[in-house]
Amino acid sequence: MAETFAKACARGGLHVFANIEYHSNIKGEHSYYRVRASERDVQSHVDWIDVLIALDKETLFGDVHKEYPTHNGHRNEVSPGGAIIYDGALKLKPEDIGRPDVNLYPVPYMDVLVGALKETGHDKELSKYQVMANTVAFGASIALIDYSFEQIAEAVKEGFTGRKAALGELNVKAARHGYDYMRNTYHDSFPYKLHRIPSKEKRMVIRGVQAVGIAKFKAGCAFQTYYPITPATDESEYLENHQKDYNIVVVQTEDEISAVLMATGAAHAGVRAATSTSGPGFSLMAEGLGWAGHTEAPGPVIILYQRAGPSTGLPTRTEQGDLQFALHAGHGEFPRMAVAPGDVSECFHDTFDAFNYAERFQMPAIVLIDKFLASSYRTVPILDSRDLKIDRGQILSESDLAGKPMYKRYEFTPLGISPRTVPGTKGGIFHTTGDEHDELGHITENSEIRIKMMQKRMRKLQLANEAIPDSKKVGFFGPEKADVAMVGWGSTKGAIIDGMQDLEGDGIRCNFLQIRYMSPFPTELVTKHLSNAKRKVLIENNYSGQLGGLIREHTGIAMDYKVLKYNGRPFSQNEVYEGVKEAIKNGVKEVVMAHA
């Protein structure tokens, strides 16, 4: 329903941000979407709720039957003057809910649903359709905020295509009954309204996993491997759903060791290859990553969807805990690219670029995303992909090689990159090995060659650094001179940008440095932005402030304050505001945020 609502809002000229929280189980413990709709662009959530749609009792009161409840009930998060829609069958008294300052709207979901089913002659099959009580509640909420029912009905129908089309009609009917019930019972009692506004811009509602998947198609990725893991698998399934349209082979492997190496084998064989995983899987990939880096494989592209670790950690929750690991996974020293997009558009562009860079510089490329960015919906204008160019780097064909002396796969060249061949090419035979090797790719323990090969491999990072445009290495927002410089990376971008306005509202002049490329690290740009910054506040969704360490390693610049969060939940807009304020007003060096 959240996606449907988001789509309907986007078509009504509104902006939407929606994020999901769920448990690691099958039967479905308390899951919820937080949907924020606004007339201006929003890219984060807030910690209060204006309209709470409680589908069950637990939504109101929490899972208090547990020794350690996951949450204490969303009724406490509703803003004064807000609304709670809940099931009338629960027979709750207002004092049970304990919020005299909010408007209560009990709706007998099942009774209303039966009414809808009667109209279509399906009322004998209530058990089959009872899940549509959710749709009734949804329809009721639309009436409450006075949004266009037609817009909603259209979006609901689109969710059911083909054989399920009839179900779409039925859901519209259920939503309508919920809508009418609310209208007729409570009239126009709620002051918060959501109305369409005219907009010429065509917007889509897109999640990180979709942006990455579409980027892979556009980049010419022809081979994807994966082992099932939350929250990465959604992307592989998206690719598999479109495999015929884009000629991509998707292989479910026996483990992540196989996943990374199968993709590396495919990359060496000349196709653009990728794999997607999360922390536990990436841990298994460490050795393979080293082989890819050492053999100068033109890939793979590895999408690392971080979740809260270590070990199994909080498998369905978010964290930015794998930055340093991504940069150091694997023994020994070898080059890798690592980029951390901060929003869905950057997910698309950074993934696309990763394929180009992996092939041009012949190294694995890691795209660091997290559960929050992967699964949150956001409205953005339709991305323009027409001008994106695929650059496969230097590949020698049979005619390039004809009449030439013996081809050397690891030739020392003035430019620092050894042109590659694709297996199957006549005259292009090469050998490769994870042992140290000579220009022909044969094992050597020669001291001079070792030094030259190490330098050749590691210097490719400098070449990459020269090739990546500054505008993609970092993002910089706000005035050049400010009282507070916020520094972050990845999925906190939205909350930080939205939170800046709150800080400005309090007269705190601030800017924000978003670091996107982690390897090669944009040392010069970061130094430029931070060397004269007054108060530097690091904001990270982890325990140790990993980016802060990285910045210090490369620039010698230390952060003044840290605002951290490591309870497995993402930063909200108001948390950025509260955290930064706590740091700079009260001089707290390390602020830990804890909103669930």
Added chain:
Amino acid sequence: MLELKDFRTKVHNDWCPGCGDFGILNAVQMALFELKLEPHQVAIFSGIGCSGKTSHFVSTYGFHTLHGRVLPIATGARLANNALTVVAVGGDGDGYGIGAGHFVHTGRRNLDFTYVVYNNGVYGLTKGQASPTLPKGLKTKSMPDAAIVEGINPLATAISAGYTFVARSYALDVRNLKETLKAAILHKGSALVDVLQTCPTYNDINTKEWYSGTDLPTKAPRLYKLEDTGYDGVVKDPTDANEINQKKGQAITRSFEWGDKIPIGLFYRIEQPTFEDMIANRMPAYKEVPLVKQDIFQRDVTPLFESLA
């Protein structure tokens, strides 16, 4: 005109004198030559260990990979370019120990490739520890004590896993090995050739003399050829579940024969759709053109974006 020497490199070979690996290397080169394959149409993938160096000695595309990981890398390359002839090689520790998971799952897929395992019962390169195939109770000369776990049966494991061509040969019978390899390479599907290989330095039990039976009262060779006994491991009707079960059963039974009499030859074979065939069923373009040759420059993703609007 190709010659056998076109399959050899000039790379210095550092295997021990008398190593069974030489026989396997020669047989691989001869098999490729006799099948009239061009070196550039072939890719050899090797694991880690003495056997791992094989890829450097054959002048085809050569990938010396990681310990236990030869199969995923070979699989990726083969799927990327199904016009390549893919041969993977490795030791018994590499394939049946650290790489056991990949060994099983690669067989399940029935990828069209050949896997040659140099099976000598020891980890040679690390100086003679027990490998997964060393039978329980045996103690080779550098082991402090005898093995206290059962050895794995690679042939029975392969048949259970789904390999569609399962054979055993002997490193010092190059002629038999070469013919077995040729049949394995021609086979459409996953082929396992387990090669009994002598390690003159660390395995002082399963020696050339031992395989020759010089210690037996009869002095008769331990190795005998399945085909000489009228054994037929080929499934004639791949749709006949009874025949498949019967052929698998007899192959597995025969694979446990060990001691004074050890069979070599083709244990089991069946024609079944390969992994590549199954992919082509899902994605018709794959049947016509290898992935590596497909056009990736003209992809339009606007419809995907539009579908989200």
